[in-house]
Amino acid sequence: MKILVVGCRWFLDDQDVSSRDFLWLMKRAGGNTGNMFIGEAVKRHLERLLPDVEKIRFLGRWEMFHDADITPEWLDERFDAVVMAAANILNGTTDYGYLAKFLEQTHLPFLILGIGAQGEDTSARISVPRGTQRLLKLAAERSRGIGVRGPFTADVVRRLGIHNIEVTGCPTMYLRSGEDARINVPAAGDISRAALHMMRDRQEYPLHQTLKTVQRQMLADCVARGFDYVVQTNFSEAWTAFHKKIEKRHLDNITAYLGPEKIPARDLEDFLLNRTHIFFRYGDWKRYMETRQFAFGARFHGNMMALMCGVPALWVTHDTRTRELCDLLHLPHVEPDEIEREGYRFDRMVEKADYSLFNKTYGEQCARFDTFFMKNFDTRP
Missing domain, CATH: 3.40.50 (Rossmann fold)
Incomplete structure (x- = not known):
């Protein structure tokens, strides 16, 4: 055939x-x-x-x-x-x-x-x-x-x-x-290698403004914790991750997005050069993700890559497409306004990653x- x-x-x-x-x-x-x-x-x-x-x-x-x-x-x-x-x-x-x-x-x-x-x-x-x-x-x-x-x-x-x-x-x-695809979630305090998947190329709905607020906090927290950022489409981050060099116009774009979440310039540049990634080959992305302990954020397929590598993930859902996919497969997810209401903390994100129903129904x-x-x-x- x-x-x-x-x-x-x-x-x-x-x-x-x-x-x-x-x-x-x-x-x-x-x-x-x-x-x-x-x-x-x-x-x-x-x-x-x-x-x-x-x-x-x-x-x-x-x-x-x-x-x-x-x-x-x-x-x-x-x-x-x-x-x-x-x-x-x-x-x-x-x-x-x-x-x-x-x-x-x-x-x-x-x-x-x-x-x-x-x-x-x-x-x-x-x-x-x-x-x-x-x-x-x-x-x-x-x-x-x-x-x-x-x-x-x-x-x-x-x-x-x-x-x-x-x-x-x-x-x-x-x-x-x-396969045996059961997911076990480590305690937040045991996680030292996590990946953030952030979405900022669209601002179509009112909820996206809330998403912007919580993503700023997530990104600043990732820089502070030594976590990574995997980019799929955001141009300035993608360009920097691919070329592994800082260009002022892209740095200014990223800094403007961060807004009130001030990150020391040297720390931000180090993060963009060494802990921000983009992948155009399946094997590269998969091998990288297999080294992570947790993934989270608003990018559906970045988190799905983690899950298919046996790494627990938490989806931040922000429209019908992300919600219906998470609901279908019983994937743990949270809305941006819930994060804002409770206050963003990484340990809260890990706590919300409940895989009990997924583990029962995936097969x-x-x-x-x-x-x-x-x-x-x-x-x-």
């Missing part, structure tokens, strides 16, 4: 990323290295669950538009199915009409995994562009179900008249399928995902 993957591409483990241009790397990541984790997970599930898979190839938008050899006929001749590694693409701005138009001209099965809708809360009404609606309807026709992230996303899709959907969460959640959740995945590749009538 030969599979073409679209949407999120996987990590660049086959490349020497240190010799690559930073902007080139960020573009491959779709502006967020968490997207690469989604693509990587889809690729690994295909390899794990389809023993007869011969080839898995990624096709990006640029190649689709600029390579004259890439045609619908080319797909039909060389592949048996198309799989979309999806992120939170159900919003008012992202239009996938170009992909719908291209795939409509093929005759291949088409499966979407992990699609999500993003809103401030469950009362939000998501206006899905017509092109993206076409893509969803095509997947509904050519698969045995669309895999959505949670019940909120499921409701958004149903309102479009599509009903063969299944709540599967994100493919990154199930990389420990078949069952993995089995459900595997069943959904496999039924889409079952050729029996």
Whole structure:
């Protein structure tokens, strides 16, 4: 079986990323290295669950538009199915009409995994562009179900008249399928190696102002405690972490974000140079995360990388996409306003990381995902 993957591409483990241009790397990541984790997970599930898979190839938008050899006929001749590694693409701005138009001209099965809708809360009404609606309807026709992230996303899709959907969460959640994935949380006083995953590239909702306040406190605390900061998309931190040098414009940007949380300049520069990281290769990120004892913050996939490495994490949820994913898998999470109300303290974050329900249900959740995945590749009538 030969599979073409679209949407999120996987990590660049086959490349020497240190010799690559930073902007080139960020573009491959779709502006967020968490997207690469989604693509990587889809690729690994295909390899794990389809023993007869011969080839898995990624096709990006640029190649689709600029390579004259890439045609619908080319797909039909060389592949048996198309799989979309999806992120939170159900919003008012992202239009996938170009992909719908291209795939409509093929005759291949088409499966979407992990699609999500993003809103401030469950009362939000998501206006899905017509092109993206076409893509969803095509997947509904050519698969045995669309895999959505949670019940909120499921409701958004149903309102479009599509009903063969299944709540599967994100493919990154199930990389420990078949393993003993029980999580034990150490005492806060025993944690000396932790990683913060911070989100500051969006300020869409009122809650994000509260998130900004608590993240300032978290970052200052990480500097003081000798913890690390793993960046996925924040440009100034990402640029500094990749180049391992201080540039004034980026330092000024980070300092401005910190606001009243004053950190001595020398301490901040040392933190940015030596304890701030960004990863474009799966193996690098995984090996690093396996050395941590705890992870926390507002980045869903940074924390999920920790969890898939057996490291306990606490999610700071701030919109529908993060909440529905955490609720589905019984992941411990806390809202920014709760942190602000109680007062941020690291020991309180660790106390909230209760994995009792996750430990009881993870195996069952993995089995459900595997069943959904496999039924889409079952050729029996």
